[in-house]
Amino acid sequence: MITKLPIEPVLPELIEALSSSSSAVLVAPPGAGKTTRVPLALLENPMFAGQRILMLEPRRLAARAAARYMASALGEQVGETVGYRVRLDSKIGPNTRIEAITEGVLTRLLQSDPSLEGVGIVIFDEYHERSLHADLGLALCLQAQAVLRDDLRILVMSATLDAEPVGALLNDAPIIRSEGRMFPVETVYLDKRMEGRIEAAAVRCIVSALDTQSGDLLVFLPGAGEIRRTEAQLRALQLGSHVRIAPLHGSLPQEAQDLAIAPSPAGTRKVVLATTIAESSLTVEGVRIVIDSGLMRVPRFSPRTGMTRLETVTVSRASADQRRGRAGRLEPGVCYRLWTEQEDRQLAARSTPEMLEADLAPLALELAAWGAAPDELLWLDPPPAAAYAQARELLGRLGALAANGTLSAQGRQMADLGLHPRLAHMILQAVPLGLGSLACDLAALLNERDILRGDTAFDCDLRLRLEALRSNQAEAQGSSMTASYLGFSVDTAACKRIRTEAQQWKRALAIHTTQPSDVNMCGLLLAFAYPDRIAQRRTAGRFLLSNGRGAVFTQQQVLSNAPYLVAAELDDLGPESRIYSAAPVDLDDLERHFKDQIEVEALILWDKSALAVRGRSRLRLGSLVLKEAPLAAPHAEDTLAALLSGIAEEGLELLPWTKASRQYRERLSFMHLHDSNWPDVSDQALLSSLKEWLGPHVYGLKSRGELQRLNTIEVLESILSWDQRRELDSNAPTHIVVPSGSRIPVDYSEPASPSLNVRLQEMFGLQETPRIAGRKVPLTLHLLSPAQRPVQVTQDLASFWKNAYFEVKKDLKGRYPKHYWPDDPLVAMPTNRARPRP
Missing domain, CATH: 3.40.50.300 (P-loop containing nucleotide triphosphate hydrolases)
Structure with missing residues (x-):
């Protein structure tokens, strides 16, 4: 009826x-x-x-x-x-x-x-x-x-x-x-914000409600872990035989789930500890008390890393109201919310649709199988373009898409399996290798929550789970809730589901293997599913993933020193993701089965420590360098590029600058300053154009030692036109002949003000300051004492003779009495000695 x-x-x-x-x-x-x-x-x-x-x-x-x-x-x-x-x-x-x-x-x-x-x-x-x-x-x-x-x-x-x-x-x-029929529900909030673990707060509220209210309790907790810990604390309190603790979550066997939603026998009460599984579409008989933690666990996909992690979040207003409604379905009830009224006012109206936060690879595969692009369908919220493009890229890597973007033959097989594309690809790759049975077991294992129970720091090796799944103990005790394997509790209900699911795929693919495959091939199979999570050891417990990210075991593991492994489950928090499950893989297997993805890279780089170009041949899988050896015959153009890169990194001082070549460069700087048609030889300009002016001269060279053979004057001269080479000596002479007959070098270290360091006595008889650059630029004269110490700096020699000389003469005559200090310097005999020759 x-x-x-x-x-x-x-x-x-x-x-x-x-x-x-x-x-x-x-x-x-x-x-x-x-x-x-x-x-x-x-x-x-x-x-x-x-x-x-x-x-x-x-x-x-x-x-x-x-x-x-x-x-x-x-x-x-x-x-x-x-x-x-x-x-x-x-x-x-x-x-x-x-x-x-x-x-x-x-x-x-x-x-x-x-x-x-x-x-x-x-x-x-x-x-x-x-x-x-x-x-x-x-x-x-x-x-x-x-x-x-x-x-x-x-x-x-x-x-x-x-x-x-x-x-x-x-x-x-x-x-x-429909207005429906809701019985009144009293809502009780916390007086102050909850502190400490949610399990302790839930237990306190449960005990209080059992004492003050009648009826059964439905307690919403974020996940199975919190349910197990809350159950353990309640059992430790020995609430009495009339109170039954009933967990309710998706990984429990059907009998346990049915028991949780069934009416309580007369004279007993039940406390149902549930996840969001009891939030809607389900009436838990006898419940008139709801205790809501206000938390739920949702999968969050990160397009940045390609990883999905479970994240505990605050429920939305809609979810909180759904949970509250569980208390008023059969009679008036009460809802205890483990948050304050102030926090309640801050709840979001609705939860974010999974479409906007999920891994879209399964969706992309389904749409490819359907033969439609997202914009050809009607959506309440369309798939985000960036996440969908990333999902399509993954399908391409897994061979699910043909070159034209349509579903490939393998993609059709992957879609028919109804698995995540990664796991479907893994199984299809495993079958021709004789590893189909192992792959089906592994795929089913990865589809289920961890079958081992115990300390969260225990071994992350997936091979341990496969062995436990196939162990005689788990089979023998399959009717019980748990079995034991190597000291760990094994969830036998989960094992039963895994074996059933794996058997379905084995039948679908006509896999008749009766003997279990070697679990040591587990890592290779994971590599087929997660090629972006193949990992290479950096140091003990720290790894580099093929996608370029870091990964780490937070505590010492059997796999901590594995040269290579594949991470099946990890988070994407922080610079290094925490590894939750993995298996080792042999380098030989990677080279054999991923040869189409392994690149042979000829790497020619500047070695800073040796100040030389070094060539290395590398086998690279994504960001991983699998093998490396010296490169026998590096390409000359690549060697040149690496050498110029090294010079750019180290600076121009890597070149063999002599005193003469430095002066030559300074003369060019002087000419450029006064005529922009001359080349710019500043550090910045030369470093930015190394290939043009230096490249032809260093072709075939590899190290600083070989660079020392360069004639840098000839190198710089090569960037001048024929006319500029002729003009350089006349406009920017290296030396000036002064009245004494001495040939004095011109100092161009300050291009804006070239100078001449000359003893004052050698300039007697010269009326005007010497000029260069077509007599446009006067030299700055540093007039020196007989001891080569500056006594005057000037660009106006005539003014010096007329005004300052006589004061300078008094001083010098007193200090150097044997030297020649004439009264009229303009008619005096210049000399590079103490006195002029008679």
């Missing part, structure tokens, strides 16, 4: 809307009965006579529970009129008309039959959760409806959905709202 539920009054309106429109949106609060009553109402309607009704549920537990409830309402067993299909489990028969399915199952159905022949309506339940598969399934159904099946109906249902945008997406579909 079908129980009357609050949704009943709007069912005629809903059926009318679906009669006149191809789609509809139903908004109904928790407990209204939409999940279990709507499919049954549609089943009874002639509009869907002889057709199947598919209802998508976000979780396996909800799909099974909904199917059981509807079958019971019809007085039948599951698998007759009502059945379900979820990952690793299905109960349907030839007469099944209503199928509760999980979202991945819908994608497989659509890919195998895009028109969904025999299906009258697809119901998207709890669509507000906005999973990637739900958004994809809706987009594909909308295109199938538009192109192939205009009679296919689509119904989107939720308790907290923002209905208008969804209605607009569904071609302005009618929106039906």
Whole structure:
């Protein structure tokens, strides 16, 4: 018999809307009965006579529970009129008309039959959760409806959905709202912000609620780890035989999940410790007390690193209201929120759709198999362009796409397996190597939570998990919750699921291997799945990934000193990602199986320590240098480029500058300063044009020692025109002949003010300052004493003779009495001796 539920009054309106429109949106609060009553109402309607009704549920537990409830309402067993299909489990028969399915199952159905022949309506339940598969399934159904099946109906249902945008997406579909029947729920907040671990706060609240309230408790915690720790603390308190602690999360066996949602026997109470699995689509019998941690665990994909990590985040307003509603479904209840009212006001309205934060590689593979680009489909939130492009790039690396961007033959096989593209590629690569059985086991293992229980610091080696999975102990104790392997607790329920899933793929690929493959090949298989996470040891426990990032074991591991390994799971926090699971791989295997990705690199670089060019031949896999050896015959052009790079790095002092070549360069600087047609020979200019002026002279040279053979005057001279070479000596002479007959060098170290250091006595008789550059530039005269000490600096020699000389003469005559100090320097005999020759 079908129980009357609050949704009943709007069912005629809903059926009318679906009669006149191809789609509809139903908004109904928790407990209204939409999940279990709507499919049954549609089943009874002639509009869907002889057709199947598919209802998508976000979780396996909800799909099974909904199917059981509807079958019971019809007085039948599951698998007759009502059945379900979820990952690793299905109960349907030839007469099944209503199928509760999980979202991945819908994608497989659509890919195998895009028109969904025999299906009258697809119901998207709890669509507000906005999973990637739900958004994809809706987009594909909308295109199938538009192109192939205009009679296919689509119904989107939720308790907290923002209905208008969804209605607009569904071609302005009618929106039906049910007021439902919610019993009053008292909401209790913390007085002050919670401190310490969430488990301790949850235990305190549970104990208090058991003392002050009646009924069963539903406690929302972020993940299985927090549930296990909270359960352990509660059991340590010995609350009494009348209180049953019931964990509820996705990795538990079905019997344990069913026990958690079943009514409590008379005289007992249960405390259900649940993840978001109990947030919607599921009634946990007897609950009138909800304790909400306000936290949830969600996958977050980083396009920067290509990694997905689980992140604990604060729930949204919509999720908090969903959880609160669990307390008022059957009678008045109370909701304890482990946060303050002030914190409550800061909650985001809704959670971010998974589409905007997820790894889009599975989506990209599905769209390639469907034969459509994202812009050809209708989305509530389209896939982000950058993340989607990155996903397509990965598919290309995994061989899923042909050169023209369409699905390749291997890509079709990968899509048919229904696995993440990485794992599907791994299995397909393993089969011809005789490692298909091992690959299926490993893929199923990676799809499941860690099967080992114990200290979080234990060995990260995936081979240990494979051995535990295949151990006799795990097989023998498969009916128990846990077994023991090498001192670790083994989750036997998870092992059973893994073996079942692996066996499905083995059957699909006709893998008949009965003997277990060598687990030491696990690392090679991981390399097929995660070529960007092949890692090379830097130091003990620290590795360089082939994608260029660092990775680290936070504590000593068996794998800490492995020369090479592949990281299957790591985070992307900080400069070095923490490795959670990995397996070693042999260099020989990498060279053999990744030869198409290994580049032979001839590296010719400047060796700073040796001040020479060194050539190395490298085998490179991404950022990893697998092998390195001296390069026998480095290319001359590359050697030249490396040498010039070294000179640019070290500076021009690497060249053999003599006194004469320095003066030559200074003379050129002087000429450039006064005529821009002359070349600029400043450090900056020369370093920026090394190839042009120096390259021809150093071709074939490799080191500083060989550079010392250069004639830098000849090198600089080569950049001058013929006319400039002729003009240089006349406009910027190296020496000036002074009145004494001495040939004095000109100092061009200050190009703006070239100078002449000359003893005053040698200048007697010279009336004007010497000039250069076509007599445009006077020399700065540093007039020296007989001891070569400056006594005057001037550019106006005539003024010096007229004014300053006589003061200087007095001083010099007193200090150098034997020297010649005439009264009239303009008519005196110049000399480079103490006195003129007689």
